[in-house]
Amino acid sequence: MTRTRSTLRTAVAVAASALALALAACGSPADAGPSMQVWVLQDKALNPVQQKVTDTYNAGKPSVRAAVQPFANDPYKQKLQTAIGSPNAPDVFLNWGGGNLNTYVKAGNVTDLTAALDANPAFKNSFLPSVLDGGKINGRYYGVPMAGVQPVILFFNKDVLAKAGVTAPPATWAAMLAAIDRLKAAGVIPIALAGSQAWTELMWLEYLLERVGGPQVFADIEAGKPGAWSHPAVLTALTMIRDLVDRGAFGTSFGSVGQDSGGADALLAKGKAGMLLMGSWEYAGQLSTAPEFVQNGRLGWAPFPAVEGGKGDAKAVVGNPSNFFSVSAKSAHGPHAISYIEKTVTSPDYVSGLIKIGQVPAVAGLSAQLASGPNASYTTFVYDMVKDAPSFTQSWDQALDPATAQKMLTNLQQVFNKQISPQQFVTAMGT
Amino acid sequence: MAREPRSGRPGLVWAVPALVYFAALALFPMILVVGLSFCSWNGLGDPQWIGLGNWRKLASDPQLGSSLWLSLETGVVTWLVQTAICLPLGVWSAGRQRSRAVVSTMFFVPLLMSSAAIALVFSALLDPNFGLAGLLGPWLGVDDGNFIGSPGLAIWAVMFVITWQFVPFHTLLYQAATRQIPVVLYEAATLDGAGRWRQFFSITVPQLRNSIVTSSVLMLVGSLTYFDIVLLLTSGGPGTATRTLPLHMYLTGFSSFDMGLGSALATLLLIAGTALSLLVVRVTGFRRMASVREGL
Structure with a gap:
């Protein structure tokens, strides 16, 4: 990415x-x-x-x-x-x-x-x-x-969250699920997802695996250790994703939404969706396509929530170092x-x-320089997030060899579309 | 008796530029691709000869059958639909009325657009939240407008866009061919009391036979190369629901960087395309080069 x-x-x-x-x-x-x-x-x-x-x-x-x-x-x-x-x-x-x-x-x-x-x-x-x-x-x-x-960040529309009664961006997985239900009840798509492009779906798996199993699980996968995909945390993370899909967290038509075509960005900026998990470049993208949305302070950002009982550090980040x-x-x-x-x-x-x-x-040592620069609150947030991160896991589609990455993206898209089960994903990647 | 000038057929020399061009840009790469299909190569370093390795991998490739079927399905469906649209439309637009000329001109607009532009326009139109898909979806029984994101519907959406793209071209073929049909045939038929429909089926369609064959070959063989639209619209997704054979080849070669297997797929495409066009030409008797105007 x-x-x-x-x-x-x-x-x-x-x-x-x-x-x-x-x-x-x-x-x-x-x-x-x-x-x-x-x-x-x-x-x-x-x-x-x-x-x-x-x-x-x-x-x-x-x-x-x-x-x-x-x-x-x-x-x-x-x-x-x-x-x-x-x-x-x-x-x-x-x-x-x-x-x-x-x-x-x-x-x-x-x-x-x-x-x-x-x-x-x-x-x-x-x-x-x-x-x-x-x-x-x-x-x-x-x-x-x-x-x-370029860490991956949870972006949100402050107005949409407030209207649905979600007072703060979810800091834990339980809060995330509660926010999803509230947003759904408010009649908006809880989370915008550009499901026609599998790399956007991958960000969910990257963060969930990081939170559930810690950085070592993917490090083993990346190193090509036999059986690495069969680590129980992979199945847990995929099952959580499936749970999100079943809850309607991404709406029903996410498979037709594109990131390159701006479909997911527009959902967030126009208040049709509450949240969007995307790389840090999203800020600059929104600033150019929906400047008033950013300048009026309606665009919010937060780290990916912690997962209760997970092994991963809530400060760890994924994305493109x-x-x-x-x-x-x-x-x-x-x-x-x-x-x-x-x-x-x-x-x-x-x-x-x-x-x-x-x-x-x-x-x-750039804190002061960033604070006096343009878009200071955002750049400072990104800088601190990366500075304090115990690990920065690279986007899997970049980290893995091209053939494995292709296979993984295809299978993951099928999990999101309920064409295969989380277990089938694990089995397919393990062979 | 004056000696007839040598018949107008130019010598082989005249064909040299075209032949050189064809050899350098088509034949030579084709030979390379066939050779590469026996090698293992990821683009780095030198290709390694592995004999039939890629072909064995291909035989056990679970995606191959599905890709073949998708390409076949796309080819046959778009051929049927396009012919059903283009033939009547071409005949209709062959009329000399000004209204028809105006409508035809507008209708030919897709012909002027590049595939990339068409794909980008349609990805915007097919956006379920901000495009037409959300508005028209409920009328078509798809309430949330989820066309290209639905494993069952995506290929139909792709076929629709392909049809939209190529209908003008084939309509143009039929329009031109229809205008070539001698008016005397219709005049004679009118005298004999043949109605509009009778004239269409007994004169127009038989007279268009060669155009139908040409258009069919172009569509069927062309379907093996439908690639750009699919790549830009769905990238073969969701999952592998629209991963047609040419796309499978591209993704294998240029995304997975398995150039050997990609070349084997390309060779397969080459064989399939050649076989298909030979088959169509043979089945339709096009090879006999029989005139539809004999006796006129």
């Missing part, structure tokens, strides 16, 4: 393979003197910030200059997949950490950054530890956070690439640039 999920996201996917081929045919631009390629995602807000710090880096007259190359989101993954082992590999490349990065690490395409980080403790300690861990594979660091944190910069093993400019990363991603210009465009950097 990335922040750039827009309405056109999937439309772009159609042209993706053709484009990927076309891009693969292109070489690197001829430039005076040696230069290294820095691959990033196209992002109208972030790219100028990246360009600025890169210009500053190049102005220091390094022996190898850095050149930033932005790519569209969906073709990027395919482009990277085919280029990383080839002579056209980039020197520095953006990735999502976790399983995505692990694929490249396993193929021997990524430079181990552990020694470099240990040699520069000031740099290493400048990151929020739970986020920096997103770039760790088998105890070694292969990626460094280079964008804002960050995007990461890694150095490809094929790079002819390895030390320069590492130096580029060290000199840019925590530089004051970069950090303030991120805050200015509404992102919450994964850098320690």
Whole structure:
């Protein structure tokens, strides 16, 4: 899951393979003197910030200059997949950490950054530890956070909750179930869910498993330990989901609602639904599509509720820790690439640039800077949530290998649609 | 007797640009795909030769049967529905009346829209809360407007959109073909006392035979490539309810990054498409190239 999920996201996917081929045919631009390629995602807000710090880096007259190359989101993954082992590999490349990065690490395409980080403790300690861990594979660091944190947050419509007699966002699962019943009685959809896109349903499973079983259950699944899917907490979490569906927590037509098409966002903003579980990018999304809803203070946010009797810490978060910069093993400019990363991603210009465009950097000690910036109450909430989190579990569809992730999303959607039972999900994933 | 100029058929040289183009962009990739179907490759590193591994996996793939059936169902249903709509509509719009011309022009609008645009429009229309689906649903027995989210209905919603997209094109085929039918046939039939219906079934439909075959081949073989609409509308969901064969191929290759298995699926599609078009052409006797105007 990335922040750039827009309405056109999937439309772009159609042209993706053709484009990927076309891009693969292109070489690197001829430039005076040696230069290294820095691959990033196209992002109208972030790219100028990246360009600025890169210009500053190049102005220091390094022996190898850095050149930033932005790519569209969906073709990027395919482009990277085919280029990383080839002579056209980039020197520095953006990735999502976790399983995505692990694929490249396993193929021997990524430079181990552990020694470099240990040699520069000031740099290493400048990151929020739970986020920096997103770039760790088998105890070694292969990626460094280079964008804002994106935890999944429970958003709500304050008016709708108040009208239904729900005075505070639910802090416990019992309160959640009570709120659902009240919202239902008030004639609104308790929770907006974009069920036509399974990754939105996945957020429920991610948080419930985290609360019920703690972070180790998914860590085992991610590590591919045999029988990991059969952990009783998985079945419990899925049964809770099924209970939500049976209660009508998501209404009856959630399967037709889309996230990319804005269907779920509109339900929340127009007061037709009470709550929405979504990545932190939801705030910026609502701010652009329903500015008055946000500016009038009707949009509320809260951590995912605690589950009574669960093993997980109520402060643990799930979502996308960050995007990461890694150095490809094929790079002819390895030390320069590492130096580029060290000199840019925590530089004051970069950090303030991120805050200015509404992102919450994964850098320690920013409370005061965020409090005086735009959307301070929201960015401070996100920052504190991640700063205080004992663990930050990466979105499963990013953390798992692509084939398993596909299978899991399909099966999960079938659980939500009552086509298969929670037990059948466990059985299907276990084989 | 003056020697007849050499008949107008140009030599093979004339076909070279087209052949080169076809070989480089169709034939060559096709051969690569067939080769890749015997390899294991996730896009990283070099493909590993694994012989029949992917084909064995394919034989035991639980999704394959369902995907095949969905593609077949989509193909046959959209072919029947589209033909039932396009043939009469094409004949009707072939009339020279100005009102028909105006209505036809409006009707051809979907032809100008890209598949991506059509899919985005329909995902908005099919939104149960803010789209037309919520309003029209109760009339169709779906109270909550849950079309693309319902495992039973999603494929029908997809077929509806596909039909909407392609009806104008096939109508255009029939309209053009109808205008080619010699007026004398109708004049003679009128003199003989044949009514409107009789004329339609005894003159128009037989005269359109070749167009019907062309349109059917395009629809049936085309149904094996219905992909963009499905991807953008449902991504094959809910669950696997609309995971047609081409979509199954795409998701296997480009989402699961199992390029070998994806290539095996692509090869299967290639064979199925070729077989289907040969079959239709043979069954309809299109190959004989018999004229429908003999004796005119």
